Structures are given as C-alpha cells and as structure tokens.
Amino acid sequence: MRFTEIKSCFIGPAISPEQFISEHTFIYIGKGAITGFDGNAQHTLKTGEYCVLRKNCLVRYNKEKENNEFEKVVIVFDEDFLKRFLDKYKPNQEAPVSADVLVKLRENRLIPNFVHSLIPYYDGQGRIMETFVDVKREELMLILLQSQPELAGIFFDFGVPEKINLEEFMNHNYRFNVSIERFAYLTGRSLSAFKRDFRAIFHETPNRWLVYKRLQEAHFLIAKKQQKSSDIYLDLGFEDLSHFSFAFKKQFGYAPTELVR
Known part of the structure; x- marks a missing residue:
C-alpha cells in the first residue's frame, strides 16, 4: 500500500x-x-x-x-x-x-x-x-x-555493551565516523580504560591510529583500485574532501590525485 x-x-x-x-x-x-x-x-x-x-x-x-x-x-x-x-x-x-x-x-x-x-x-x-x-x-x-x-x-533489553576484544573491534570498525567516546562505550569500557587499553595494544593514541588506518586504506583504494577520493572519503570516516586531501598529503607527501593514472 x-x-x-x-x-x-x-x-x-x-x-x-x-x-x-x-x-x-x-x-x-x-x-x-x-x-x-x-x-x-x-x-x-x-x-x-x-x-x-x-x-x-x-x-x-x-x-x-x-x-x-x-x-x-x-x-x-x-x-x-x-x-x-x-x-x-x-x-x-x-x-x-x-x-x-x-x-x-x-x-x-x-x-x-x-x-x-x-x-x-x-x-x-x-x-x-x-x-x-x-x-x-x-x-x-x-x-x-x-x-x-x-x-x-x-x-526491552536495557543492558549496556559488555567488554569485548578491542583490537578485533577496532580493526573491523575503524571506517565508521564516530567519536572516541562511542568506540569506548561499544567496547564496554570507560573512556580512560579505552585509551589505556588502546595504547597497550596499538602503541598509539586512538585518534592518530584512526587517521593513519583510514589513510592506509585510502592509499590502497586509489593506487591499486584507481578509485576517486570523492568516492571514498566518506566511507573511510572523513567528514569532508578537503580534510581528507590535506591529511593524505601530510601523511604521504603527495596529493591523492598524483596516484591516479
């Protein structure tokens, strides 16, 4: 109907x-x-x-x-x-x-x-x-x-997320554009416990790791799959194209457009 x-x-x-x-x-x-x-x-x-x-x-x-x-x-x-x-x-x-x-x-x-x-x-x-x-x-x-x-x-299940494997969860969900507080909550941790456990596992802060992980994926998609920055930046957790391009060039020393043949 x-x-x-x-x-x-x-x-x-x-x-x-x-x-x-x-x-x-x-x-x-x-x-x-x-x-x-x-x-x-x-x-x-x-x-x-x-x-x-x-x-x-x-x-x-x-x-x-x-x-x-x-x-x-x-x-x-x-x-x-x-x-x-x-x-x-x-x-x-x-x-x-x-x-x-x-x-x-x-x-x-x-x-x-x-x-x-x-x-x-x-x-x-x-x-x-x-x-x-x-x-x-x-x-x-x-x-x-x-x-x-x-x-x-x-x-009517009013429970909260239980503590789960942080490394597995982050490697699976790093593309989602959510705050560190959300990631902490979803892994069953306070913000301070999340940051502590994160550094112990990844030897880096959550924000820096997320940016680097997303840029690594972007580099692969552009260089090997010949995808356009405008088609992938949102799916990789970046809020706008200019921020993505700036972060990419800062990380790799060249613009993403230079990878496109």
Whole structure:
C-alpha cells in the first residue's frame, strides 16, 4: 500500500549525527530508497518498506531519491519511553532471535495505515505535535509486538555493551565516523580504560591510529583500485574532501590525485 500524501517526519528525541544508533529506531521509506552498511552486510530499503535499527550499533547509509524526492518516517524508541511502555503494558519478553543490526519486519497492513494516520498531526516542520508523540509511539509499538512478539526481547533489553576484544573491534570498525567516546562505550569500557587499553595494544593514541588506518586504506583504494577520493572519503570516516586531501598529503607527501593514472 502506498500513500502519496506521506511526508518526511521524525518522532522522538534527537539522535546522534554520528554513524551510531543510540536508540532503537523504526524507519519507513515513503519515497526513494536507503542503503545501509553495518560493517558486515549491506541492506536496502525501498519505497513502502520498513525496519527497526537496533541501538548501540554502527551504521553508514546513503539515500537515493525517487523523482528527485526522498521521504521517510523515523520513530525513535528511547529507553525512557520503553520503560514507561513496559510498566504500562507488561509485554512478554522473549529472547531475541538474532543480533542483526537491521531487524527485518514482516509485512503488516497496519504499518502503512499507521504511517498514513500521522499526517493530520504534522506540525509543518517535519515533526509530530508534541501532545501526540507518545500516543503514536505506543500505537506503533503495540502494532509491532502484536505482529512479532519476539521483538520484545530486543526493545526491552536495557543492558549496556559488555567488554569485548578491542583490537578485533577496532580493526573491523575503524571506517565508521564516530567519536572516541562511542568506540569506548561499544567496547564496554570507560573512556580512560579505552585509551589505556588502546595504547597497550596499538602503541598509539586512538585518534592518530584512526587517521593513519583510514589513510592506509585510502592509499590502497586509489593506487591499486584507481578509485576517486570523492568516492571514498566518506566511507573511510572523513567528514569532508578537503580534510581528507590535506591529511593524505601530510601523511604521504603527495596529493591523492598524483596516484591516479
């Protein structure tokens, strides 16, 4: 089912601009497509499709417009809301069936109907009127749990990341553009413990190591794969092309363009 009236909107507390999912997040694509990479696999959502992104995960994504338009509905289920919901409805909690970052949702006619029901509450600024935020979030949560009760095991797990192998995690996730504080949290460490353990393993500070690691990858992609700087700098965790070019030349003594044949 598609509704041409669907507009982009965001419901819930603000989320981090980093490539880090801090709270469980529902996404519905009204028009266009979105492709995300979680470090292990690539996922694509097209018009009329929807999913839940799990909290405490790293995701990098790109959007594609349809007829020069891109519309999405994003609903954030923050921990405070989830605890209130749990206390009010007391849903059964089953163990989650997988640890996937992107949780696929079964087709459910109630979901596009729910998205359509948001239209009268738009405030004209891409948000739902504050009075109705929790009401509409509760409605969606009830729909999701009725269709897939096993989601309760994901939504109502309020644990924090446990201490994991730092070397393995960083070598796998260095391309993600997130803060050192995020990396520390995701590896189950305080910031000070993370920095201490990091230096003991890599014999370097986290910031310097990240820049060097990303530049090494960039050098390989440009020299051996003949890729363009403009096509890779974002995927390697750099925020803008000029910063990437400056860091590259400082590290290697020549501009990345000099590697292109």
